[in-house]
Amino acid sequence: NAGVMQNPRHLVRRRGQEARLRCSPMKGHSHVYWYRQLPEEGLKFMVYLQKENIIDESGMPKERFSAEFPKEGPSILRIQQVVRGDSAAYFCASAERRNEKLFFGSGTQLSVL
Amino acid sequence: RKEVEQDPGPFNVPEGATVAFNCTYSNSASQSFFWYRQDCRKEPKLLMSVYSSGNEDGRFTAQLNRASQYISLLIRDSKLSDSATYLCVVNSLNDYKLSFGAGTTVTVRA
Numbered sequence: 272n273a274g275v276m277q278n279p280r281h282l283v284r285r286r287g288q289e290a291r292l293r294c295s296p297m298k299g300h301s302h303v304y305w306y307r308q309l310p311e312e313g314l315k316f317m318v319y320l321q322k323e324n325i326i327d328e329s330g331m332p333k334e335r336f337s338a339e340f341p342k343e344g345p346s347i348l349r350i351q352q353v354v355r356g357d358s359a360a361y362f363c364a365s366a367e368r369r370n371e372k373l374f375f376g377s378g379t380q381l382s383v384l
Numbered sequence: 385r386k387e388v389e390q391d392p393g394p395f396n397v398p399e400g401a402t403v404a405f406n407c408t409y410s411n412s413a414s415q416s417f418f419w420y421r422q423d424c425r426k427e428p429k430l431l432m433s434v435y436s437s438g439n440e441d442g443r444f445t446a447q448l449n450r451a452s453q454y455i456s457l458l459i460r461d462s463k464l465s466d467s468a469t470y471l472c473v474v475n476s477l478n479d480y481k482l483s484f485g486a487g488t489t490v491t492v493r494a
Contacts, residue, residue, distance in 0.1 A: 313486035375427040
């Protein structure tokens with residue numbers, strides 16, 4: 272049973288470009304969470320999705336950031352017009368049910384030049 | 385007040401020592417509690433769930449104190465491999481997301 276798969280592991284973008292981060296949850300998991308971690312800081316919640324629905328996006332910046340979890344395929348975190356401050360590690364986690372323990376992917380390290 | 389607060393440490397202990405630290409949470413409606421471990425720049429990994437009655441997993445013991453709203457983690461007979469950042473995670477029924485503390489850094493030295 273494969274774990275949570277994230278790709279790419281490393282993503283380099285120039286300011287103004289778009290970044291697309293992908294996350295495939297564990298088999299049987301329909302709940303996906305995205306977290307961001309800046310260097311030397313803790314994990315910050317961004318968004319919680321459950322198949323095709325955004326349940327809680329209270330941690331997501333209002334502009335440039337969006338997330339989806341389509342019926343088929345991975346969850347996508349999309350950052351438009353990236354800025355240097357977007358450089359961070361982005362972790363995806365999945366759970367079988369709400370409020371259950373999370374299993375994390377290896378993360379995507381986004382670097383904005 | 386932050387939802388979840390942890391002493392950042394670092395806790396520097398010799399091999400074989402016992403180290404313990406707490407995590408406080410602000411929402412009295414919190415229901416689920418976990419300890420995660422994160423090694424430098426890697427993904428967090430579940431260490432253990434924390435049950436009301438407390439639980440033990442090998443050298444690790446977790447306790448929950450609802451009255452004072454904190455959970456604790458105790459590591460006995462520390463190993464070099466225990467060096468990591470330990471994240472406290474709390475979830476509330478009236479919330480959809482798990483809240484993470486900023487982590488407590490433990491360094492075990494030879």
